[in-house]
Amino acid sequence: MVESIHKPLSPKLQAHEPQHQESQSKLLKNFWYGIEHSANISTKPISLTFMGHDLVLYRGTDGRAIALDGRCVHRGTDLGAGWVEGDCIHCPYHGWKYESDGVCSHIPANQPGVTIPKRAKLQSYQVQEKYGLIWLFWGDLPSEQCPPIPELPEFEQQGWRTIHGDFDWDGHYSRVIANTIDMAHAPFVHASAFGKKESPAVQAYKLESGEWSGSGFITFETKPAYSLKLILGKNPPDGIFRATFYMPNVSRVDLQFGRFQFVLFLVHLPVSDRQTITKWLHIRNFVLTPLVDSFMHRDVVKTFKQDNEAVRIQAGAAPDDLTAEIHAPSDALELAYRKFYNQAVEMGWG
Ligand code: FES
Ligand SMILES: [Fe+2]
Structure with a gap:
């Protein structure tokens, strides 16, 4: 029987077997991850799934954002359904109370004098708030020794207006971030909007690399769509498109038509192998009235x-092996992302 396990599959079967390959399904550690809009965090706790890890987020009395593991260590209840008092959160099932550092400090069913097990503790996480977003440090090194949160100079600057929202994708975050920095899909995926199917060639572009980031820009023929169509009128100037990524889950898209500019700042919350939620900021320097928000x-x-129509029909996460898929020159930016990913894994951050 043992031999039969190792018996090679027939060529026909092999062709239909899903190929198992190492992929970017790992969550890189030692980075700050943008995970939620600050506006969504209050003294009413919320739970979220971070690549299979359940977390709970809430604000303590001083307004500080607190992030803990989201499952009660007693019976695995979702703490997002619990309640907050001061800086503590209580489980909704038997009322166990957790301090902001995750230590369980009260078990209501215990008689006086009964000690609380030392293991009754949730993992707590370092959190920062910047650009109206909650950033969680995921790692085992001191956060000061790790890459910082990316800069976003336009945020709340005079002359710019920011709106925000969420978008649910049916795909792994490695595919989502790749889509948002991809230079070649617009003529096809966005053909009904701003993509020009008759001019799909992508100019050679210069890749600019930062320590944990990469950027590239092109000018392109585009047709204005949606609200931009009304704003730019009949003879729109050429568009300048810049795409940037910041390891591991942030991308930024800059679009400029003459003096009109907008920035999409995107933090992609990895939820699972088949789900990503993008917490997006859209920052514009034109028509600043809230009426057009x-x-x-x-x-x-x-x-x-x-974009999601393309991402949801891709195979799983992006493969680790750079030779597993074929690349064109227009993919240089995404390739740079994959190289950084592999570099982090080689450093033991995988
Ligand atoms: S399951 Fe949380 S207190 Fe019992
Ligand atoms: Fe797109």
Whole structure:
């Protein structure tokens, strides 16, 4: 029987077997991950799934954001359904109380004098708030020795207006971030909007690399769509498109038409191998009145919906092996992301 396990599959069967290959399904450690909008965090706890890890987020009395493992160590209940008092969170099932450092400090069913097991402790996480987002440090090194949160100079600057939202993708975050920095898909995926199917060639572009980031920009022929169509009129100037990634889950898209610019700052929350939630900021330097916010919001969601149609039919996470897929020159930026990913894994951050 043992031999039969190792018997080679027939060529026919092999062709239909899903190929197992190492992929970027690991969560890199020793980075700050943007995971939620600050506006969504309050003294009412919320739970979220971070690549299979359940977390709970809430604010303590001084307004500080607190992040703990999201499952009660007693019976695995979702602490997002619990309640907050001061800086502590209580489990909704038997009322166990956890301090902001995750230590269980009270078990209501215990008689006085009964000691609380030392193991009754949740993992707590370092959190920062920046750009209206919650950033969680995931790692085992001191966070000061790790890559910082990326810069976003336009945020809340005079002359710029920011709106934000969420988008749910049916794909792994490695595919989602790749989509948002991809230079070649617009003529096809966005053909009904701003993509020009008749001019799909991508200019050679210069890749600029930072310590844990990469950026590339092109000018392109585009047709204005949605709200931009109304704003730019009949003879729009050439667009300048810049795409940037910051390891491991942030991307930024800059679009400029003459003096009109907007920035999409995207933090991609890895949920599972088949789900990612992008917490997005859209920052524009034109028509600053809040009256057009809903139009801008709608434009972002429409565009992501088109992108998701491509992402959801891709195979799993991006493979670790750079030779497992074939690359074209226009993929240089995504390739740079994959190289950084592999570099982090080689450093033991995988
Ligand atoms: S399951 Fe949380 S207190 Fe019992
Ligand atoms: Fe797209």
